[in-house]
Amino acid sequence: MKSNCTMFALTVSAAVASMWTAPAAQADPLSGEVLKFQQLPMNNTNAYGQIYQGHDELSTAWLDPSGQFYRGTFMADDFADNYSSPVVHLRWWGSYIADPNQSGVQQFLITFESDVPALPGGFSQPGTPLLSQIVTPGALFTGSGTFTETLINGNVPEHLYQYNAELSVPFPEQKDTVYWLKIVALSQDTAMQWGWHNRDYTIMDPYASPLVLPGESNVGPATDPVWHFQDDAVTGLVDVYPNPAPSGIQVNQFNMQPTNYIDNIDGPTGISQYSKDLAFEVYTVPEPAVPALLGLMLTALVLRRPRRT
Numbered sequence: 001m002k003s004n005c006t007m008f009a010l011t012v013s014a015a016v017a018s019m020w021t022a023p024a025a026q027a028d029p030l031s032g033e034v035l036k037f038q039q040l041p042m043n044n045t046n047a048y049g050q051i052y053q054g055h056d057e058l059s060t061a062w063l064d065p066s067g068q069f070y071r072g073t074f075m076a077d078d079f080a081d082n083y084s085s086p087v088v089h090l091r092w093w094g095s096y097i098a099d100p101n102q103s104g105v106q107q108f109l110i111t112f113e114s115d116v117p118a119l120p121g122g123f124s125q126p127g128t129p130l131l132s133q134i135v136t137p138g139a140l141f142t143g144s145g146t147f148t149e150t151l152i153n154g155n156v157p158e159h160l161y162q163y164n165a166e167l168s169v170p171f172p173e174q175k176d177t178v179y180w181l182k183i184v185a186l187s188q189d190t191a192m193q194w195g196w197h198n199r200d201y202t203i204m205d206p207y208a209s210p211l212v213l214p215g216e217s218n219v220g221p222a223t224d225p226v227w228h229f230q231d232d233a234v235t236g237l238v239d240v241y242p243n244p245a246p247s248g249i250q251v252n253q254f255n256m257q258p259t260n261y262i263d264n265i266d267g268p269t270g271i272s273q274y275s276k277d278l279a280f281e282v283y284t285v286p287e288p289a290v291p292a293l294l295g296l297m298l299t300a301l302v303l304r305r306p307r308r309t
Contacts, residue, residue, distance in 0.1 A: 030140060030166065033089045033283040037081045037207045039199040039229065041093035041279035043153055043160055047202050047267045048224050053156045055265050056095045056195025057233075057278075060185040061109070061240055070109075074238040074253060075196045076126045076182040077278040078115060078230045080209040086170035087112070088142075089283035092183055093197040095158040103189040108135050108147060108163075109240055111251050112171045115178040123258040124231040126180035131171045132249040134186065134242060140166040160197060173284075176211040178230060181280060182251070184238060198233075198266060199277035201226045219274060232258030232275035 042054025061072030090110065114127035138146035145168030153160040173179065185194035201220070204227045208216035212230065220226025236256035242249055261271045 030089065030142065033285055035207065035281055036083055036085070036284050037079045037280075037282035038205050039077075039079075039277050039279055039281070040203050041160065041197045042200045042266065043093075045200045045202060047271075050268065052265065052267055053153075053158070053160075054198045054200070054279075055262055056097060056158050056197050057235060057259060057276075058097060058193055059094070059183060059196045059235075060187060060192065060194045061238055062190045063186075063188045068241065070184075070186050070238075070240040070242070072184065072238060073235060074182055074184045075233060075235055075259075075278060076111075076113070076180045077233040077280070078124065078178050078180050079280075079282060080176060080178045080212045080215070080230070081173075081207055081282065082175055082209050083173075083284060084175040085173065085284040085287065087173050087282050088167055088170045088285055090163075090165045090167070090181075090183075090280060091283070092163050092278070092280040093152075093160060094163065094195055095160050095197060097158070097193040097195045099189075099192045099194075101189055101191055103187065103192050105149070105185040105187065105192075105194050106137060107186040108165065109133075109182070109184040109186055109249070109251070110135060110165065110167070111182040111184075111249075112173075113180040113182060115180060117178075118231060123234070124178075125234050125236075125256045126182060126253065129251045130179070131169060132251050133168055134249065135165045135168070140164060142166065143168055158195070158197075173282075176209045178212050180234075181282075182238075182253075183280070184240065186240060186242075197279045198261065199227075199279045201228065201261070201267075201274070201277065203227065205229060226271075226274050228275055229277055232260070233278045235259050 058073045059075040061070035111132040112130045116127040118124040135147045144166045147165035150162045152162045216229045218225040219228045239252040259276045263269045263272045
């Protein structure tokens with residue numbers, strides 16, 4: 001039979017756990033980071049009875065000859081989830097469309113932006129940049145501002161890589177609010193082209209907020225679902241000024257257009273009628289008060305235990 005102390009500890013643990021009800025998933029490799037939005041990548045995906053690998057859309061900016069800013073093409077996608085909690089970690093997927101010099105990505109721009117809702121006959125798009133930062137290769141630890149790159153499928157023409165980044169500054173996301181995420185490779189090698197991989201539309205995202213419209217919905221046939229969140233992923237041109245004093249990173253974007261899947265690459269002929277999503281995951285941490293509360297309660301329990309004589 002368990003002691004009163006053990007039973008109380010289990011009860012406290014269960015109660016605290018119930019205070020954070022997001023589906024459990026751990027970020028790689030940090031513990032304590034919890035998944036709260038998910039669009040998995042196409043990777044040996046069975047769609048409409050055939051296997052498809054998806055494709056990558058150019059999202060790279062190159063250093064201008066002036067050396068003052070980067071200019072190129074961006075991709076961005078919208079998201080919204082159920083929790084008002086800081087985004088501390090991102091995971092996404094992509095590949096090298098071209099990299100003859102094997103320079104690889106040495107910097108990624110990560111920008112969270114507001115949402116500009118679609119007007120009749122139009123499309124929604126990224127609005128005001130709310131938080132921008134640049135992450136560089138390196139080991140991950142809390143607030144490190146670094147990313148890792150891992151090859152997960154080298155058997156397809158566009159070798160698919162998985163990226164994990166620990167943000168140096170968390171993004172203070174509010175629940176049930178549509179935001180845009182922009183991820184752009186920044187390069188001094190003008191021959192290097194990196195692309196962001198598209199979502200596996202056969203898999204529903206159970207983490208998406210149900211309170212934004214149209215939100216996460218099946219826009220395809222019932223027998224062969226095409227899951228899609230909110231609106232198109234968007235491409236456009238971007239200028240990135242890394243260090244303009246005193247405001248920090250400056251991001252200017254223009255000529256934005258919606259994007260769709262590609263016939264016979266993302267699915268059979270006809271898949272191009274559907275708006276495209278990108279492959280990424282958003283991670284957070286529970287409110288600091290929750291683990292602190294658990295620690296205080298367990299400490300109090302120990303202090304209250306009778307001493308053995």
